[in-house]
Amino acid sequence: MRGLTLSELSTLVLHGPNLNLLGLREPNIYGSLTLDSINSLLEAEGAKLNIKVSFMQSNHEGALVDAIHESLGKHQGILINAGAYTHTSLALRDAISAVKLPTVEVHLSNIYCRESFRHHSYISPVVIGQISGFGAHSYLLGLQALAHYLRKEKNQIE
Known part of the structure:
Protein backbone atom coordinates (compact mmCIF):
# COMPACT_ATOMS: atom_id res chain seq x y z
CA MET A 1 0.00 0.00 0.00
CA ARG A 2 3.04 2.29 -0.01
CA GLY A 3 2.35 5.55 -1.81
CA LEU A 41 -25.83 2.87 1.77
CA LEU A 42 -22.34 1.42 1.37
CA GLU A 43 -21.49 3.85 -1.41
CA ALA A 44 -22.53 6.78 0.79
CA GLU A 45 -20.58 5.40 3.73
CA GLY A 46 -17.56 4.85 1.50
CA ALA A 47 -17.72 8.52 0.45
CA LYS A 48 -17.75 9.55 4.12
CA LEU A 49 -14.79 7.25 4.79
CA ASN A 50 -12.99 8.40 1.63
CA ILE A 51 -12.86 4.86 0.23
CA LYS A 52 -14.01 3.78 -3.22
CA VAL A 53 -16.46 0.89 -2.99
CA SER A 54 -17.05 -1.57 -5.84
CA PHE A 55 -19.77 -4.24 -5.81
CA MET A 56 -20.27 -7.72 -7.16
CA GLN A 57 -23.00 -10.29 -6.49
CA SER A 58 -23.08 -13.82 -7.74
CA ASN A 59 -24.91 -17.03 -7.02
CA HIS A 60 -21.93 -18.94 -8.41
CA GLU A 61 -19.00 -19.93 -6.22
CA GLY A 62 -16.44 -19.79 -9.03
CA ALA A 63 -17.44 -16.24 -9.99
CA LEU A 64 -16.89 -15.14 -6.39
CA VAL A 65 -13.49 -16.89 -6.32
CA ASP A 66 -12.56 -15.17 -9.59
CA ALA A 67 -13.60 -11.78 -8.17
CA ILE A 68 -11.39 -12.35 -5.11
CA HIS A 69 -8.43 -13.26 -7.35
CA GLU A 70 -9.05 -10.23 -9.58
CA SER A 71 -9.08 -7.92 -6.56
CA LEU A 72 -5.29 -8.15 -6.36
CA GLY A 73 -3.79 -4.88 -7.52
CA LYS A 74 -7.24 -3.24 -7.73
CA HIS A 75 -8.47 -3.18 -4.14
CA GLN A 76 -6.85 -2.92 -0.73
CA GLY A 77 -9.60 -4.78 1.12
CA ILE A 78 -12.66 -6.99 0.74
CA LEU A 79 -16.01 -6.94 2.51
CA ILE A 80 -17.81 -10.23 1.98
CA ASN A 81 -21.19 -11.71 2.74
CA ALA A 82 -20.68 -15.16 1.30
CA GLY A 83 -24.21 -16.23 2.19
CA ALA A 84 -24.56 -20.01 2.40
CA TYR A 85 -21.03 -20.43 0.99
CA THR A 86 -19.81 -19.22 4.40
CA HIS A 87 -20.66 -22.65 5.75
CA THR A 88 -19.60 -24.79 2.80
CA SER A 89 -16.88 -23.22 0.68
CA LEU A 90 -13.25 -24.14 1.11
CA ALA A 91 -12.67 -22.52 -2.29
CA LEU A 92 -13.71 -19.07 -1.01
CA ARG A 93 -11.67 -19.59 2.14
CA ASP A 94 -8.60 -20.54 0.11
CA ALA A 95 -9.06 -17.60 -2.31
CA ILE A 96 -9.24 -15.10 0.57
CA SER A 97 -6.20 -16.68 2.17
CA ALA A 98 -4.27 -16.67 -1.11
CA VAL A 99 -4.74 -12.99 -1.99
CA LYS A 100 -3.82 -11.85 1.52
CA LEU A 101 -6.06 -8.78 1.35
CA PRO A 102 -7.64 -7.66 4.61
CA THR A 103 -11.17 -9.06 4.53
CA VAL A 104 -14.17 -8.55 6.78
CA GLU A 105 -16.97 -11.13 6.83
CA VAL A 106 -20.50 -9.81 7.35
CA HIS A 107 -23.92 -11.38 7.79
CA LEU A 108 -27.33 -9.75 8.01
CA SER A 109 -28.58 -12.26 10.59
CA ASN A 110 -26.83 -13.58 13.66
CA ILE A 111 -25.64 -16.89 12.26
CA TYR A 112 -25.05 -18.22 15.79
CA CYS A 113 -28.74 -17.85 16.69
CA ARG A 114 -29.88 -19.86 13.71
CA GLU A 115 -29.64 -23.49 12.60
CA SER A 116 -26.56 -25.30 13.91
CA PHE A 117 -25.12 -25.81 10.41
CA ARG A 118 -24.82 -22.00 10.16
CA HIS A 119 -22.67 -21.77 13.29
CA HIS A 120 -19.48 -22.73 11.45
CA SER A 121 -17.75 -20.39 9.03
CA TYR A 122 -14.98 -21.67 6.79
CA ILE A 123 -14.14 -18.04 6.07
CA SER A 124 -13.72 -16.68 9.60
CA PRO A 125 -10.23 -18.15 10.21
CA VAL A 126 -8.79 -16.16 7.27
CA VAL A 127 -10.51 -12.78 7.75
CA ILE A 128 -9.61 -9.93 10.07
CA GLY A 129 -13.08 -9.94 11.64
CA GLN A 130 -16.71 -10.93 11.41
CA ILE A 131 -19.85 -8.87 12.04
CA SER A 132 -23.29 -10.46 12.13
CA GLY A 133 -26.79 -9.87 13.35
CA PHE A 134 -27.28 -6.17 12.68
CA GLY A 135 -29.18 -6.42 9.40
CA ALA A 136 -28.00 -4.02 6.71
CA HIS A 137 -26.04 -2.18 9.40
CA SER A 138 -23.68 -5.19 9.54
CA TYR A 139 -22.36 -4.09 6.15
CA LEU A 140 -21.82 -0.50 7.32
CA LEU A 141 -20.07 -1.65 10.50
CA GLY A 142 -17.93 -3.98 8.39
CA LEU A 143 -16.92 -1.20 6.03
CA GLN A 144 -16.09 1.09 8.94
CA ALA A 145 -13.98 -1.61 10.57
CA LEU A 146 -12.19 -2.35 7.30
CA ALA A 147 -11.49 1.36 6.72
CA HIS A 148 -10.08 1.67 10.23
CA TYR A 149 -7.89 -1.40 9.68
CA LEU A 150 -6.60 -0.16 6.31
CA ARG A 151 -5.74 3.27 7.74
CA LYS A 152 -3.95 1.68 10.68
CA GLU A 153 -2.05 -0.66 8.34
CA LYS A 154 -1.16 2.23 6.02
CA ASN A 155 0.20 4.30 8.92
CA GLN A 156 2.36 1.38 10.07
CA ILE A 157 3.89 1.02 6.60
CA GLU A 158 4.78 4.69 6.17
Whole structure:
Protein backbone atom coordinates (compact mmCIF):
# COMPACT_ATOMS: atom_id res chain seq x y z
CA MET A 1 0.00 0.00 0.00
CA ARG A 2 3.04 2.29 -0.01
CA GLY A 3 2.35 5.55 -1.81
CA LEU A 4 -1.45 5.32 -1.69
CA THR A 5 -3.45 8.18 -0.29
CA LEU A 6 -6.61 7.40 1.62
CA SER A 7 -8.68 8.72 -1.27
CA GLU A 8 -7.15 6.00 -3.43
CA LEU A 9 -8.19 3.18 -1.12
CA SER A 10 -10.61 0.79 -2.76
CA THR A 11 -12.73 -1.97 -1.29
CA LEU A 12 -14.51 -4.79 -3.09
CA VAL A 13 -17.90 -5.73 -1.62
CA LEU A 14 -18.86 -9.30 -2.50
CA HIS A 15 -22.42 -10.53 -2.08
CA GLY A 16 -22.94 -14.27 -2.31
CA PRO A 17 -25.85 -16.50 -3.30
CA ASN A 18 -29.46 -15.43 -2.89
CA LEU A 19 -28.54 -11.92 -1.75
CA ASN A 20 -29.96 -10.65 -5.05
CA LEU A 21 -33.35 -11.56 -3.54
CA LEU A 22 -33.02 -9.27 -0.52
CA GLY A 23 -36.23 -7.40 0.15
CA LEU A 24 -38.22 -10.42 -1.01
CA ARG A 25 -36.49 -13.32 0.71
CA GLU A 26 -37.52 -13.92 4.31
CA PRO A 27 -37.66 -10.25 5.37
CA ASN A 28 -38.21 -11.38 8.98
CA ILE A 29 -34.63 -12.73 8.89
CA TYR A 30 -32.85 -10.60 6.28
CA GLY A 31 -34.77 -7.34 6.46
CA SER A 32 -36.75 -5.48 3.83
CA LEU A 33 -33.93 -3.55 2.13
CA THR A 34 -32.97 -4.60 -1.38
CA LEU A 35 -29.38 -5.31 -2.39
CA ASP A 36 -29.38 -2.08 -4.40
CA SER A 37 -30.41 -0.18 -1.27
CA ILE A 38 -27.61 -1.76 0.74
CA ASN A 39 -25.13 -0.93 -2.01
CA SER A 40 -26.34 2.69 -2.00
CA LEU A 41 -25.83 2.87 1.77
CA LEU A 42 -22.34 1.42 1.37
CA GLU A 43 -21.49 3.85 -1.41
CA ALA A 44 -22.53 6.78 0.79
CA GLU A 45 -20.58 5.40 3.73
CA GLY A 46 -17.56 4.85 1.50
CA ALA A 47 -17.72 8.52 0.45
CA LYS A 48 -17.75 9.55 4.12
CA LEU A 49 -14.79 7.25 4.79
CA ASN A 50 -12.99 8.40 1.63
CA ILE A 51 -12.86 4.86 0.23
CA LYS A 52 -14.01 3.78 -3.22
CA VAL A 53 -16.46 0.89 -2.99
CA SER A 54 -17.05 -1.57 -5.84
CA PHE A 55 -19.77 -4.24 -5.81
CA MET A 56 -20.27 -7.72 -7.16
CA GLN A 57 -23.00 -10.29 -6.49
CA SER A 58 -23.08 -13.82 -7.74
CA ASN A 59 -24.91 -17.03 -7.02
CA HIS A 60 -21.93 -18.94 -8.41
CA GLU A 61 -19.00 -19.93 -6.22
CA GLY A 62 -16.44 -19.79 -9.03
CA ALA A 63 -17.44 -16.24 -9.99
CA LEU A 64 -16.89 -15.14 -6.39
CA VAL A 65 -13.49 -16.89 -6.32
CA ASP A 66 -12.56 -15.17 -9.59
CA ALA A 67 -13.60 -11.78 -8.17
CA ILE A 68 -11.39 -12.35 -5.11
CA HIS A 69 -8.43 -13.26 -7.35
CA GLU A 70 -9.05 -10.23 -9.58
CA SER A 71 -9.08 -7.92 -6.56
CA LEU A 72 -5.29 -8.15 -6.36
CA GLY A 73 -3.79 -4.88 -7.52
CA LYS A 74 -7.24 -3.24 -7.73
CA HIS A 75 -8.47 -3.18 -4.14
CA GLN A 76 -6.85 -2.92 -0.73
CA GLY A 77 -9.60 -4.78 1.12
CA ILE A 78 -12.66 -6.99 0.74
CA LEU A 79 -16.01 -6.94 2.51
CA ILE A 80 -17.81 -10.23 1.98
CA ASN A 81 -21.19 -11.71 2.74
CA ALA A 82 -20.68 -15.16 1.30
CA GLY A 83 -24.21 -16.23 2.19
CA ALA A 84 -24.56 -20.01 2.40
CA TYR A 85 -21.03 -20.43 0.99
CA THR A 86 -19.81 -19.22 4.40
CA HIS A 87 -20.66 -22.65 5.75
CA THR A 88 -19.60 -24.79 2.80
CA SER A 89 -16.88 -23.22 0.68
CA LEU A 90 -13.25 -24.14 1.11
CA ALA A 91 -12.67 -22.52 -2.29
CA LEU A 92 -13.71 -19.07 -1.01
CA ARG A 93 -11.67 -19.59 2.14
CA ASP A 94 -8.60 -20.54 0.11
CA ALA A 95 -9.06 -17.60 -2.31
CA ILE A 96 -9.24 -15.10 0.57
CA SER A 97 -6.20 -16.68 2.17
CA ALA A 98 -4.27 -16.67 -1.11
CA VAL A 99 -4.74 -12.99 -1.99
CA LYS A 100 -3.82 -11.85 1.52
CA LEU A 101 -6.06 -8.78 1.35
CA PRO A 102 -7.64 -7.66 4.61
CA THR A 103 -11.17 -9.06 4.53
CA VAL A 104 -14.17 -8.55 6.78
CA GLU A 105 -16.97 -11.13 6.83
CA VAL A 106 -20.50 -9.81 7.35
CA HIS A 107 -23.92 -11.38 7.79
CA LEU A 108 -27.33 -9.75 8.01
CA SER A 109 -28.58 -12.26 10.59
CA ASN A 110 -26.83 -13.58 13.66
CA ILE A 111 -25.64 -16.89 12.26
CA TYR A 112 -25.05 -18.22 15.79
CA CYS A 113 -28.74 -17.85 16.69
CA ARG A 114 -29.88 -19.86 13.71
CA GLU A 115 -29.64 -23.49 12.60
CA SER A 116 -26.56 -25.30 13.91
CA PHE A 117 -25.12 -25.81 10.41
CA ARG A 118 -24.82 -22.00 10.16
CA HIS A 119 -22.67 -21.77 13.29
CA HIS A 120 -19.48 -22.73 11.45
CA SER A 121 -17.75 -20.39 9.03
CA TYR A 122 -14.98 -21.67 6.79
CA ILE A 123 -14.14 -18.04 6.07
CA SER A 124 -13.72 -16.68 9.60
CA PRO A 125 -10.23 -18.15 10.21
CA VAL A 126 -8.79 -16.16 7.27
CA VAL A 127 -10.51 -12.78 7.75
CA ILE A 128 -9.61 -9.93 10.07
CA GLY A 129 -13.08 -9.94 11.64
CA GLN A 130 -16.71 -10.93 11.41
CA ILE A 131 -19.85 -8.87 12.04
CA SER A 132 -23.29 -10.46 12.13
CA GLY A 133 -26.79 -9.87 13.35
CA PHE A 134 -27.28 -6.17 12.68
CA GLY A 135 -29.18 -6.42 9.40
CA ALA A 136 -28.00 -4.02 6.71
CA HIS A 137 -26.04 -2.18 9.40
CA SER A 138 -23.68 -5.19 9.54
CA TYR A 139 -22.36 -4.09 6.15
CA LEU A 140 -21.82 -0.50 7.32
CA LEU A 141 -20.07 -1.65 10.50
CA GLY A 142 -17.93 -3.98 8.39
CA LEU A 143 -16.92 -1.20 6.03
CA GLN A 144 -16.09 1.09 8.94
CA ALA A 145 -13.98 -1.61 10.57
CA LEU A 146 -12.19 -2.35 7.30
CA ALA A 147 -11.49 1.36 6.72
CA HIS A 148 -10.08 1.67 10.23
CA TYR A 149 -7.89 -1.40 9.68
CA LEU A 150 -6.60 -0.16 6.31
CA ARG A 151 -5.74 3.27 7.74
CA LYS A 152 -3.95 1.68 10.68
CA GLU A 153 -2.05 -0.66 8.34
CA LYS A 154 -1.16 2.23 6.02
CA ASN A 155 0.20 4.30 8.92
CA GLN A 156 2.36 1.38 10.07
CA ILE A 157 3.89 1.02 6.60
CA GLU A 158 4.78 4.69 6.17
